[in-house]
Amino acid sequence: MIKIAIYSRKGGTGKTTSTFNIAGILAKNFKKKVLVVDADSQANITTYLLQTDQELNGGSYSFLNDTPTIEDLFLYPEKINDTIRNASFSLTEKGAPRKRGIDIIPARPTSISPKVDLDKINDLLVSEAIPGGQLSKAFSMIRHTRNHMYDYDFCLMDFAPANNRLTMDLIAACDYVLVPTTIDPASINGVSGLIEMLDNIRTEYETRVSLLGIYPTICMKNTSYDASTLTDMKTVFKEKYIDAPIRYSTETKWSIDMGVPLAYTKRTAPVTQDYSTLVNEIIERTKV
Ligand SMILES: Nc1ncnc2c1ncn2[C@@H]1O[C@H](COP(=O)(O)OP(=O)(O)OP(=O)(O)O)[C@@H](O)[C@H]1O
Ligand SMILES: [Mg+2]
Numbered sequence: 001m002i003k004i005a006i007y008s009r010k011g012g013t014g015k016t017t018s019t020f021n022i023a024g025i026l027a028k029n030f031k032k033k034v035l036v037v038d039a040d041s042q043a044n045i046t047t048y049l050l051q052t053d054q055e056l057n058g059g060s061y062s063f064l065n066d067t068p069t070i071e072d073l074f075l076y077p078e079k080i081n082d083t084i085r086n087a088s089f090s091l092t093e094k095g096a097p098r099k100r101g102i103d104i105i106p107a108r109p110t111s112i113s114p115k116v117d118l119d120k121i122n123d124l125l126v127s128e129a130i131p132g133g134q135l136s137k138a139f140s141m142i143r144h145t146r147n148h149m150y151d152y153d154f155c156l157m158d159f160a161p162a163n164n165r166l167t168m169d170l171i172a173a174c175d176y177v178l179v180p181t182t183i184d185p186a187s188i189n190g191v192s193g194l195i196e197m198l199d200n201i202r203t204e205y206e207t208r209v210s211l212l213g214i215y216p217t218i219c220m221k222n223t224s225y226d227a228s229t230l231t232d233m234k235t236v237f238k239e240k241y242i243d244a245p246i247r248y249s250t251e252t253k254w255s256i257d258m259g260v261p262l263a264y265t266k267r268t269a270p271v272t273q274d275y276s277t278l279v280n281e282i283i284e285r286t287k288v
Contacts, residue, residue, distance in 0.1 A: 001035070002286045003139070003155040004212060005174040009190055011161035014180045014217035016044045017252050019158040021272075023049075024261020025279040027101035032153040035084070035142075038070060038107040039170045040160035041118040046106035049087040051259030052097040061109045070107045074121045074130055077138035080105070084148040089260045100264070103148050122166035132165075133205065135173040163197065171198070172205035176212035176286065180246075183219055183229045188236060212285055213242040215278055220248050242285075244278035247271050 006019045019036060026032040038046045047054070047061065057063045068079040083105045088097040107118060124130045144150040157174060159167065171177060179194065181187040191214060201209060214237050220226050234241050249271035255262045262272040 001139070001142075001152045001155050002176070003157065003174040004282070004286075005157045005159060005171050005177045005209075006180065007157075007159040007167070007171065007177050007194075008179050008181060008187070009161060009163045009193065010182070010187055013161075013182050013187065014246065015161070016040070016048070016158050017256065018178075018180050018217065018246070018275075018278075019045055019156050020048055020256065021252070021261050021263065021275045022279055022282070023102050023156055024263035025272075025275050026154055028261070028263035029276060030279070030283065031101070033149050033151060034102045035152040035155040036087075036102060036104045037155060037157040038105065039118065039157050039166075041107060041110070042160065043107040043109040045158045046104065047109060048256050048259050049102065049104045050085065050106060052088050052090075053085070060112070062112050064106055064108050065112055070105050071116045071118060071121055073105075073138045074124070074134045075116075077134050078141055080138040080141050081143055081145050081148070084142075084145075086148060089258075089264075091260065091264055102261075103152070118160070118166060122162075122164050125165040125169055132169050133172065135170060136207075139173060163193075168197070168201050168204070171209055172201050172207050174209055176210055178212045178282065179214040180217040181214055181233075183216055183226045188229075188233060191237065211240055212282065213240050215242040216245040218248050219245045221245060242278060242281050244274060244281055246274045246278065 006015050008015060023034045023036050026034050036045060036049060053063060054061055068083045072079050084103050085106060086099045087102040087104055088099045090097045125132060142150050198209060198211060216230060216233060230245060247270060251266050251269050251271055266272050
């Protein structure tokens with residue numbers, strides 16, 4: 001299982017939208033088995049991928065109160081097999097929901113008052129009330145069960161826009177970091193901080209996590225500002241630049257509203273092609 005952190009310190013760079021659609025392309029076009037991990041206390045990707053379960057439960061996510069979620073793994077890593085849920089969705093209004101090869105370790109949405117949310121986990125890590133490295137431990141304990149796969153090809157972890165102890169602990173559990181960046185100077189400047197952070201994580205946790213690449217999101221390539229900034233990014237990021245800019249498209253918002261990744265409903269849309277180019281490059285760069 002190749003574990004990829006989809007991370008940027010800056011908010012609103014398309015991390016969650018990317019995670020949702022990269023998972024869709026990997027599962028639908030490449031027949032890969034995908035495990036998504038929601039590592040953000042906002043629990044956005046949980047609500048996107050478990051929309052069907054929410055509808056079947058009277059419009060509430062309270063069913064997540066009855067099962068362990070990501071937060072619990074920091075205390076009880078061995079519970080990982082009980083946290084994994086299948087994302088299922090139908091492709092037509094009247095069709096029955098079906099599993100699609102995407103599973104998720106959810107976070108508890110704040111709407112159901114999590115007992116311990118990820119922000120609290122960060123405090124517990126800082127005070128050393130809980131040890132670091134629990135998630136790596138948990139990953140090594142994934143087993144086949146009646147409800148879920150175990151031989152995942154890819155694990156995609158959706159991050160909060162934070163740079164704290166929890167971020168470091170989560171990144172340390174991954175093999176690669178993939179960075180979506182919007183087209184603005186702040187995003188470009190933020191990358192040197194990220195490289196330093198990865199150096200610290202490798203030393204502190206004795207891991208080999210590396211930067212998979214940086215790709216632009218929410219772009220308008222036909223505007224002169226975006227076009228010239230994309231050229232600058234290529235020069236600055238060199239081999240770490242992934243030439244797969246994800247264009248601005250409201251179709252991304254529709255797909256999230258429906259809880260169905262673009263690969264299933266908008267196969268030929270230009271923005272889906274952008275994600276597909278990105279996934280091709282991810283597969284190429286993670287080949288061993
Ligand atoms: N390609 C795109 N075209 C148009 N809108 C997009 C695109 N990608 C993302 N968005 C929109 O941009 C906003 C931020 O996206 P998203 O939630 O994926 O970012 P994020 O990095 O996960 O944010 P956060 O840092 O809060 O977790 C959302 O409103 C989303 O619908
Ligand atoms: Mg997000």
